Amino acid sequence: MKIAVDTMGGDYAPKVVVEGVERARNEFSDLEFLLFGDQEQIKKYLQDSKRITVVHTKSEILGTDEPMKAIRKKKDSSMVLAAQAVKDQKADALFSLGNTGALMAAGIFIIGRLKNIARPALMPTLPAMSDQPGICYLDAGANAEVKVSYLEQWAVMASFYAREVLGVAKPRVGLLNNGSEYDKGDRLHQEAYQALKELASVNFVGNVEADNLLKGVADVVVTDGFTGNAVLKATEGSVKILISQLKQALLTQGLRSKLGALLAKPALKSIKDTFDVSAYGGAVLMGVKAPVVKSHGSSDARTIYYALVQLRLMYNKGMLMQVMTYFDQQKKES
Amino acid sequence: MKIAVDTMGGDYAPKVVVEGVERARNEFSDLEFLLFGDQEQIKKYLQDSKRITVVHTKSEILGTDEPMKAIRKKKDSSMVLAAQAVKDQKADALFSLGNTGALMAAGIFIIGRLKNIARPALMPTLPAMSDQPGICYLDAGANAEVKVSYLEQWAVMASFYAREVLGVAKPRVGLLNNGSEYDKGDRLHQEAYQALKELASVNFVGNVEADNLLKGVADVVVTDGFTGNAVLKATEGSVKILISQLKQALLTQGLRSKLGALLAKPALKSIKDTFDVSAYGGAVLMGVKAPVVKSHGSSDARTIYYALVQLRLMYNKGMLMQVMTYFDQQKKES
Numbered sequence: 330m331k332i333a334v335d336t337m338g339g340d341y342a343p344k345v346v347v348e349g350v351e352r353a354r355n356e357f358s359d360l361e362f363l364l365f366g367d368q369e370q371i372k373k374y375l376q377d378s379k380r381i382t383v384v385h386t387k388s389e390i391l392g393t394d395e396p397m398k399a400i401r402k403k404k405d406s407s408m409v410l411a412a413q414a415v416k417d418q419k420a421d422a423l424f425s426l427g428n429t430g431a432l433m434a435a436g437i438f439i440i441g442r443l444k445n446i447a448r449p450a451l452m453p454t455l456p457a458m459s460d461q462p463g464i465c466y467l468d469a470g471a472n473a474e475v476k477v478s479y480l481e482q483w484a485v486m487a488s489f490y491a492r493e494v495l496g497v498a499k500p501r502v503g504l505l506n507n508g509s510e511y512d513k514g515d516r517l518h519q520e521a522y523q524a525l526k527e528l529a530s531v532n533f534v535g536n537v538e539a540d541n542l543l544k545g546v547a548d549v550v551v552t553d554g555f556t557g558n559a560v561l562k563a564t565e566g567s568v569k570i571l572i573s574q575l576k577q578a579l580l581t582q583g584l585r586s587k588l589g590a591l592l593a594k595p596a597l598k599s600i601k602d603t604f605d606v607s608a609y610g611g612a613v614l615m616g617v618k619a620p621v622v623k624s625h626g627s628s629d630a631r632t633i634y635y636a637l638v639q640l641r642l643m644y645n646k647g648m649l650m651q652v653m654t655y656f657d658q659q660k661k662e663s
Numbered sequence: 664m665k666i667a668v669d670t671m672g673g674d675y676a677p678k679v680v681v682e683g684v685e686r687a688r689n690e691f692s693d694l695e696f697l698l699f700g701d702q703e704q705i706k707k708y709l710q711d712s713k714r715i716t717v718v719h720t721k722s723e724i725l726g727t728d729e730p731m732k733a734i735r736k737k738k739d740s741s742m743v744l745a746a747q748a749v750k751d752q753k754a755d756a757l758f759s760l761g762n763t764g765a766l767m768a769a770g771i772f773i774i775g776r777l778k779n780i781a782r783p784a785l786m787p788t789l790p791a792m793s794d795q796p797g798i799c800y801l802d803a804g805a806n807a808e809v810k811v812s813y814l815e816q817w818a819v820m821a822s823f824y825a826r827e828v829l830g831v832a833k834p835r836v837g838l839l840n841n842g843s844e845y846d847k848g849d850r851l852h853q854e855a856y857q858a859l860k861e862l863a864s865v866n867f868v869g870n871v872e873a874d875n876l877l878k879g880v881a882d883v884v885v886t887d888g889f890t891g892n893a894v895l896k897a898t899e900g901s902v903k904i905l906i907s908q909l910k911q912a913l914l915t916q917g918l919r920s921k922l923g924a925l926l927a928k929p930a931l932k933s934i935k936d937t938f939d940v941s942a943y944g945g946a947v948l949m950g951v952k953a954p955v956v957k958s959h960g961s962s963d964a965r966t967i968y969y970a971l972v973q974l975r976l977m978y979n980k981g982m983l984m985q986v987m988t989y990f991d992q993q994k995k996e997s
Contacts, residue, residue, distance in 0.1 A: 458904055470841060473849040507804060507892040515807040515889055539893040540900030555849055556893050558841040559873040563897040566874030570792055571905045571934060578933035599912035600905060 330359055330644050332637060333411040333420035336366035337389040338427020339626040343367070346426070347374040349633025354380050356634075357641060363420050365407040386410050389427075392626065396430030400438065408432060412439040415619045422620040422640040426611070426628050433471050436614040436621045443649065445656035448472050448479050449616030450554065451623075452487060453561070454495070454609035459545030462495045463609050466542075466550050470558035471614075477521045480504070480551045484531045486615050486652050487549040493646035494639065495548070503537035503547030505556060510536070517553070525551075530655070539563075568604055572597065607632035610639035620644055664693055664978050666971060667745040667754035670700035671723040672761020673960040677701070680760070681708040683967025688714055691975060697754050699741040720744050723761075726960065730764030734772065742766060746773040749953045756954040756974040760945070760962050767805050770948040770955045777983065779990035782806050782813045783950030784888065785957075786821060787895070788829070788943035793879030796829045797943050800876075800884050804892035805948075811855045814838070814885045818865045820949050820986050821883040827980035828973065829882070837871035837881030839890060844870070851887070859885075864989070873897075902938055906931065941966035944973035954978055 334350060336343035343366050350362050361380045364371055368385035375381065386407040390399045400409055408427050412435040414420045423440065425432050429451070437449055450468035457464050465487040472479065484502045491500035504521055506514045511522050513536055525533040537550050539560045552560070576597065610632070611624035620643040624636045643649065668684060670677035677700050684696050695714045698705055702719035709715065720741040724733045734743055742761050746769035748754045757774065759766050763785070771783055784802035791798050799821040806813065818836045825834035838855055840848045845856050847870055859867040871884050873894045886894070910931065944966070945958035954977040958970045977983070 473841065473852075505893065507807065507889055507896075518807075518889075539896035540903070542897065542900065543904055544900075555841055555852075556890050559839065559890050560893050560897040562841075562873035563876065563894040564901045566876065566878075567898045567901045568905060569874070570877055571902060574934050574937050575909060600908050603908050 330422070330641060331361040331363060331420045332422045332424055332640055333363045333414040334365065335408040335411040335423070335425035335427055335432075336364050336371055337386070337407040338392070338425055339624075339628060341627075341629070342426065343371050344374050345628065345630045346633055347371060348630035349637060350381065351376060352630065352634045353637040353641075357638075359645075360637070360641060363411070363414055365411040365414070367407075384410065384414075390431045392428050394428055394431060396428060396434045399428065399431045400434045408435055409439065412436065415440050415621075421644055422622075424611075424622050424624070424633075424636055424640060426624040426626055426633070429470075429612075429623055432621070432623050433614055436617040440621065441618045443616050443618050443656075444653055445660055446482055446486075446616040446652075447476070448482075449614055450479070450483050450486075451612050452483075452490070452615045453612040455543060455561075456604050456609075457545035458543050458603070461545050461548060462497065464542070464545065464548060464550055465491050465495070465500075466552070466557065466561070467615060468552060468554035468557050469561050469612060470554045472554040473558075474555070475517070475553040477517065477524050480521045480553075481524055481528055482656075483551045483615065484525055484528065484533070484549060485655065487551070488531050489648055489652050489655070490613065490615070490643070491548045493648045493651070494642045497548045499532050500548040501534040501546075502531045502549045502551065503534050505539065505542070505550050505552035505560065506536035507538065508536060509538060521551075572600065575600075608635050610636035613639075613643070618649070620649065664756070664975060665695040665697060665754045666756045666758055666974055667697045667748040668699065669742040669745040669757070669759035669761055669766075670698050670705055671720070671741040672726070672759055673958075673962060675961075675963070676760065677705050678708050679962065679964045680967055681705060682964035683971060684715065685710060686964065686968045687971040687975075691972075693979075694971070694975060697745070697748055699745040699748075701741075718744065718748075724765045726762050728762055728765060730762060730768045733762065733765045734768045742769055743773065746770065749774050749955075755978055756956075758945075758956050758958070758967075758970055758974060760958040760960055760967070763804075763946075763957055766955070766957050767948055770951040774955065775952050777950050777952050777990075778987055779994055780816055780820075780950040780986075781810070782816075783948055784813070784817050784820075785946050786817075786824070786949045787946040789877060789895075790938050790943075791879035792877050792937070795879050795882060796831065798876070798879065798882060798884055799825050799829070799834075800886070800891065800895070801949060802886060802888035802891050803895055803946060804888045806888040807892075808889070809851070809887040811851065811858050814855045814887075815858055815862055816990075817885045817949065818859055818862065818867070818883060819989065821885070822865050823982055823986050823989070824947065824949070824977070825882045827982045827985070828976045831882045833866050834882040835868040835880070836865045836883045836885065837868055839873065839876070839884050839886035839894065840870035841872065842870060843872060855885075906934065909934075942969050944970035947973075947977070952983070954983065 786801035
């Protein structure tokens with residue numbers, strides 16, 4: 330399997346990307362890489378070029394670039410050329426930690442939508458406060474406006490992912506909604522409830538409220554991209570605020586500061602571990618023709634390594650093939 | 664001023680309600696109360712009946728009751744009769760900590776919508792991580808589906824509230840959206856952005872993303888009730904999870920448990936204080952003919968006391984009259 334890697338996005342690129350790639354290459358003998366980016370910078374960090382080909386690119390898409398414009402204009406950027414390599418079947422999967430909107434656009438317009446899929450969705454895996462291996466959450470922001478049929482397709486695709494990549498035998502699917510009863514939410518969510526309930530191929534367990542999201546009441550949670558994005562940001566925002574409050578409290582609330590700092594460390598580390606999603610890799614662009622994963626711009630080499638493992642699993646388990654077969658079958662039957 | 668109080672909802676009713684009422688009565692000589700509920704239970708806790716009239720009621724609306732059905736069928740419930748007293752001008756304001764949906768229905772269908780207001784909204788005040796006196800946040804869940812014109816009315820009403828009740832000279836109004844640029848979100852939010860920008864009577868400061876909500880970038884944040892509800896629950900949910908994680912971490916992460924508990928206390932208290940909204944009272948049902956406030960079912964006497972102070976301020980400042988005058992004027996001009 331060959332992975333096309335956009336090395337230029339993110340806060341610590343290309344250093345951490347090269348480190349993550351080398352770790353994955355060392356661990357898995359079936360992995361090869363095409364690294365797109367500034368050749369000089371990449372080679373500064375690359376220790377061993379075994380199964381790694383560097384493709385020099387002249388420009389890079391910035392976090393501030395307008396996504397659609399960026400992929401149209403910056404044809405020689407590391408992201409566009411990496412996506413192009415997947416389209417041209419020179420690589421099997423795409424990884425980037427650059428501009429999320431641009432990567433979605435590159436995935437959809439360069440690599441292309443998977444057959445029969447109306448709208449690809451962005452799917453991070455969220456940490457669960459239970460012993461399940463994380464919560465597949467989509468759409469996290471690719472589609473502000475949705476139809477019931479999109480939610481159905483996302484539920485099916487994420488169920489395949491939870492089974493094949495996370496190893497959940499019978500993934501429980503929930504609908505993010507503002508109440509647990511079937512008649513909660515606006516018309517769209519009421520209709521989505523019924524549609525998901527009647528969808529034989531998913532194990533629908535009902536509505537999930539945002540305050541229960543991380544508790545682990547479902548393995549897959551589907552939502553429109555507008556609410557999905559807002560809830561994710563609210564969760565991240567309050568976790569950040571609380572951690573900073575906690576730091577301050579432990580350091581100043583009548584404790585000698587050294588003792589406070591000493592004691593704060595394990596507590597903060599434990600909380601960080603709980604909310605640590607780096608082992609999940611990154612967010613999958615679900616519904617395009619190849620595995621595409623986006624990691625956070627501030628990712629370290631470890632997170633990037635896990636994202637590459639995630640792409641490998643998606644590919645080796647033939648997840649997208651299964652999805653395609655399912656929707657082909659569906660279409661024939663309808 | 665006379666406040667109609669539904670004493671029967673909530674986890675510790677009517678005890679904490681009676682205590683909160685007595686504290687407010689002792690503090691403010693202009694306050695009188697009508698307490699609706701089980702006479703025997705109320706009298707058990709009531710120490711002094713000065714300026715307090717108890718009205719015995721035979722039934723109560725439960726948290727599990729379907730709101731519309733409850734206010735139609737339970738005509739002799741403490742909540743319905745308290746709302747009826749406001750409608751009949753036997754009281755000037757309504758307080759309850761019972762079923763939120765039922766209270767919204769009682770406010771809208773018994774007390775009635777304020778003239779020219781299309782849809783009342785539920786408005787809690789959120790804690791701000793800045794030195795501003797809280798964030799007026801609406802709609803928190805009364806209207807899953809909205810129009811741009813509702814958002815405009817809510818922005819205006821909440822600005823009056825922030826000025827009169829919170830004392831903010833020139834309230835900054837934000838729109839909850841999934842990006843800071845003007846073209847973010849679905850069509851509704853893009854249109855709302857333009858409409859709020861052009862609304863001369865509010866000080867619109869642009870989009871507010873959910874992860875910035877509590878940072879205090881605006882004094883008023885308007886949102887549709889579906890997203891508003893989900894974001895609020897996500898925030899509450901993650902705060903709860905983090906606090907429980909923190910407790911566990913401080914008690915078990917290699918610390919002797921007694922020392923851990925000792926150290927955890929001030930840290931937890933400090934965080935609790937930061938997120939403490941009891942001083943804000945409760946959520947206002949904004950857009951009905953009288954001040955209506957709902958406090959959380961688990962409220963203590965202190966929170967209820969603050970909610971009564973909040974009703975008193977809304978009434979004494981003539982806030983609703985100002986809102987009415989504004990919309991009357993608007994209508995004449997259009």
